Amino acid sequence: xxxxxxxxxxxxxxxxxxxxxxxxxxxxxxxxxxxxxxxxxxxxxxxxxxxxxxxxxxxxxxxxxxxxxxxxxxxxxxxxxxxxxxxxxxxxxxxxxxxxxxxxxxxxxxxxxxxxxxxxxxxxxxxxxxxxxxxxxxxxxxxxxxxxxxxxxxxxxxxxxxxxxxxxxxxxxxxxxxxxxxxxxxxxxxxxxxxxxxxxxxxxxxxxxxxxxxxxxxxxxxxxxxxxxxxxxxxxxxxxxxxxxxxxxxxxxxxxxxxxxxxxxxxxxxxxxxxxxxxxxxxxxxxxxxxxxxxxxxxxxxxx
Amino acid sequence: xxxxxxxxxxxxxxxxxxxxxxxxxxxxxxxxxxxxxxxxxxxxxxxxxxxxxxxxxxxxxxxxxxxxxxxxxxxxxxxxxxxxxxxxxxxxxxxxxxxxxxxxxxxxxxxxxxxxxxxxxxxxxxxxxxxxxxxxxxxxxxxxxxxxxxxxxxxxxxxxxxxxxxxxxxxxxxxxxxxxxxxxxxxxxxxxxxxxxxxxxxxxxxxxxxxxxxxxxxxxxxxxxxxxxxxxxxxxxxxxxxxxxxxxxxxxxxxxxxxxxxxxxxxxxxx
Numbered sequence: 001x002x003x004x005x006x007x008x009x010x011x012x013x014x015x016x017x018x019x020x021x022x023x024x025x026x027x028x029x030x031x032x033x034x035x036x037x038x039x040x041x042x043x044x045x046x047x048x049x050x051x052x053x054x055x056x057x058x059x060x061x062x063x064x065x066x067x068x069x070x071x072x073x074x075x076x077x078x079x080x081x082x083x084x085x086x087x088x089x090x091x092x093x094x095x096x097x098x099x100x101x102x103x104x105x106x107x108x109x110x111x112x113x114x115x116x117x118x119x120x121x122x123x124x125x126x127x128x129x130x131x132x133x134x135x136x137x138x139x140x141x142x143x144x145x146x147x148x149x150x151x152x153x154x155x156x157x158x159x160x161x162x163x164x165x166x167x168x169x170x171x172x173x174x175x176x177x178x179x180x181x182x183x184x185x186x187x188x189x190x191x192x193x194x195x196x197x198x199x200x201x202x203x204x205x206x207x208x209x210x211x212x213x214x215x216x217x218x219x220x221x222x223x224x225x226x227x228x229x230x231x232x233x234x235x236x237x238x239x240x241x242x243x244x245x246x247x248x249x250x251x252x253x254x255x256x257x258x259x260x261x262x263x264x265x266x267x268x269x270x271x272x273x274x275x276x277x278x279x280x281x282x283x284x285x286x287x288x289x290x291x292x293x294x295x296x297x298x299x300x301x302x303x304x
Numbered sequence: 305x306x307x308x309x310x311x312x313x314x315x316x317x318x319x320x321x322x323x324x325x326x327x328x329x330x331x332x333x334x335x336x337x338x339x340x341x342x343x344x345x346x347x348x349x350x351x352x353x354x355x356x357x358x359x360x361x362x363x364x365x366x367x368x369x370x371x372x373x374x375x376x377x378x379x380x381x382x383x384x385x386x387x388x389x390x391x392x393x394x395x396x397x398x399x400x401x402x403x404x405x406x407x408x409x410x411x412x413x414x415x416x417x418x419x420x421x422x423x424x425x426x427x428x429x430x431x432x433x434x435x436x437x438x439x440x441x442x443x444x445x446x447x448x449x450x451x452x453x454x455x456x457x458x459x460x461x462x463x464x465x466x467x468x469x470x471x472x473x474x475x476x477x478x479x480x481x482x483x484x485x486x487x488x489x490x491x492x493x494x495x496x497x498x499x500x501x502x503x504x505x506x507x508x509x510x511x512x513x514x515x516x517x518x519x520x521x522x523x524x525x526x527x528x529x530x531x532x533x534x535x536x537x538x539x540x541x542x543x544x545x546x547x548x549x550x551x552x553x554x555x556x557x558x559x560x561x562x563x564x565x566x567x568x569x570x571x572x573x574x575x
Contacts, residue, residue: 022478023397027405030386030449037424037446038412044423055426103318106311120561121319124326127557127564129507131525132549135532136325139332139539147328147344183322187565240416243509247529261418261510268422269514278422285419 049279054272061275068279078280080255081263084170085239088259091174092181092238097230099178100185105215108193119190122183130180134247137176138163163249169256176244181237185230192226193219228299232292239288260284326550333543340539355544363534363541364519365548368527371437372506375523378441379448379505380498386445387452387497388490392482394453395460406457412450421514428515439515440523444508448501459493460486496567499560506553524549 049068053061072078103122107115125133140148143161152159162172200218209217220227242261245251251258251266264284268277328344334351359365394406420443428439463486471481487494509525516522519530528545535541557564 020399023393023399023402026389026393026397026482030390030453031405033386033442034409034412034446034449037427037443038415038420038450039408041420041423041427041443042411042415044427045419048422099318103314106314110308110311112308112311112315116561118315118319119565120558122322123561123565124554124557125322126568127503127507127553128326128550129509129525129553131509131529132546135528135542135546136329138532139542140325140328145341145537145539150344179321182318184568186318188569191569236416240418242418243525246509246513247532264418265421265510265514269425274422281419281422285416288416289414 045278045281045285048275049282051275053274055268055274056272064275068276069283071276072279072283077255077258078260078263081258081260084257085241085259087170088174088177088238088241089235091171092177092241093231093234095174095178096181096185096234097227099182100187100230101189104186104189104193105219107190108219109211109214115190119187122186124183125180126184128180130243131247133176133180134244137179137244138248141172164253166253166256169249169253173241173245173248173257176248177237177241180244181234185234188226188230189223192223196222224299228296231299232295235295236288236292239284239291326554329543329546329550332540333547335540337538337540352540355540356548358541359531359544359548363527363531363545364522365524365527365531365545367520368522368524369548371521372523375437375440375444376502376505378437379444380501383445383448383452383501384494384498387449387456388482388487388494390449390453391456391458391460392486394457396478406453409450409453412447413454417447417510421510424511425514433515435516435518435521437521439521440508440512443511444505448504451500452497455493455497456490459490463489492563495560496563499556499564500567502556503553503564 048061050063050065051061052064052067103118107118112118140146141162143149143159143164146162148162149159160168163169165172196218200222201214204214204218240261241259242265245257245259245262249257251262260280261284264277264280267273267280271277331346331348332340332344333355334353335348336352339346339348390409394402424439424443425434428434433439433442467485467489468481471485476484507525508523509529512521512523512526513529516526519527522530528549531545532542535545
């Protein structure tokens with residue numbers, strides 16, 4: 001869609017007599033706040049990551065070059081936390097994408113009444129604060145008085161202690177993440193499918209395609225953009241996971257659900273190794289950026 | 305119709321799984337602990353409003369709620385106005401370095417809060433703003449401006465050029481063109497942005513966790529975390545506290561579902 005542009009005022013052409021400062025008046029307040037509270041802190045993180053600092057007085061900071069990064073690479077706690085983030089990826093990224101794709105396909109191919117109501121209901125968890133989701137699920141999964149185990153017990157099934165169990169805690173946190181995201185995936189996928197030209201389906205049907213072939217030959221290729229968006233957003237959430245985990249397990253039991261963001265905050269503010277914490281923050285940001293760009297490149301439109 | 309029955313069943317199952325945790329939380333918030341053990345899906349015999357009183361006053365949810373509202377308003381209103389101005393600067397003027405500067409603003413879309421929260425703590429400390437609502441408001445305005453600038457510029461560019469030209473011919477200043485013509489015409493985008501900013505601010509957890517230790521300056525999410533630690537096994541009170549957080553969100557969601565989903569779909573690029 002072509003967007004008609006506003007008549008732009010070509011400030012440069014007007015020369016000095018014109019008001020070349022005019023756009024700057026509009027930019028100034030926003031630019032000041034953005035620079036001071038976003039750009040300076042980002043640069044600050046990078047700067048601090050090259051120093052050893054206890055966070056008390058600036059004079060105690062010492063430049064140590066890439067020492068913090070070397071520490072990170074050889075720190076088994078950091079790698080343990082990073083590994084847990086990777087384990088969360090199937091739960092946070094792939095599972096909700098599949099759980100969203102199936103109903104979206106069905107709704108799109110068969111058509112249902114009240115699609116808006118279903119959409120609203122499915123979407124609700126996605127706008128809720130992570131802490132709230134964590135607090136609610138911590139109760140639901142409570143081994144003693146949680147409703148999930150009450151139901152399992154009535155069915156004669158085992159009633160593990162979910163978030164307190166060394167092998168189940170991380171998958172349980174992962175399932176909470178999948179639960180929070182599948183409605184978002186459904187909404188994005190359905191919106192994408194509705195943009196696919198209907199005559200593509202007619203053409204496929206004329207060629208004798210069954211519904212499954214329609215799905216693989218028309219729907220999936222038409223959804224490249226949406227798949228890229230969903231996977232990269234979910235991936236970012238998996239790598240940055242913090243709120244839900246802080247409210248459910250806080251990294252426990254042991255370090256079974258410790259993730260990089262938790263380790264970063266505990267290092268910088270708990271252990272007062274501010275420089276080392278900052279280097280973990282940089283590694284986290286760079287990893288997130290690189291992996292999400294990779295996903296966008298892999299699944300995004302070929303023409304870019 | 306019969307053929308579609310499984311489709312509806314699938315969708316209903318999806319919706320039930322999505323909203324059941326919230327429904328049982330509301331029910332739990334109105335029960336006694338004994339009633340809760342008897343069954344989560346049953347209705348309370350008599351609604352136990354005391355749970356809310358306990359959460360509200362003993363649990364300090366009243367203060368957290370007021371703080372959350374102040375921070376939300378303090379972030380959303382200035383962010384909208386400043387985004388309109390920066391978006392206008394990029395939509396209307398072409399000036400030296402405008403593309404570069406626009407890219408500079410968009411940087412905020414790719415950098416997570418985790419990559420700035422450590423220096424933010426020390427920045428706030430040197431500004432003597434730790435343990436204040438300013439420590440929450442100022443950075444979140446900054447963070448909103450990336451997305452705001454992008455979307456307001458887009459909205460202004462879609463206003464038909466004749467309208468703007470007519471206003472210029474009428475001798476309107478660029479300031480009046482922005483606030484009397486473009487801004488009102490972009491009301492749908494302003495509404496979507498306001499909703500997004502509100503939800504981001506209402507839900508923000510990491511920033512208040514780090515910069516405000518004093519419970520007097522907690523917002524609801526951080527408040528709920530400490531609240532949960534204090535009332536560990538008193539589920540009805542925790543459920544009441546949780547309901548206080550998600551009920552306003554749910555009401556806003558149901559009222560503005562359409563704009564909100566459009567915004568989040570657009571905002572999906574903002575990771």
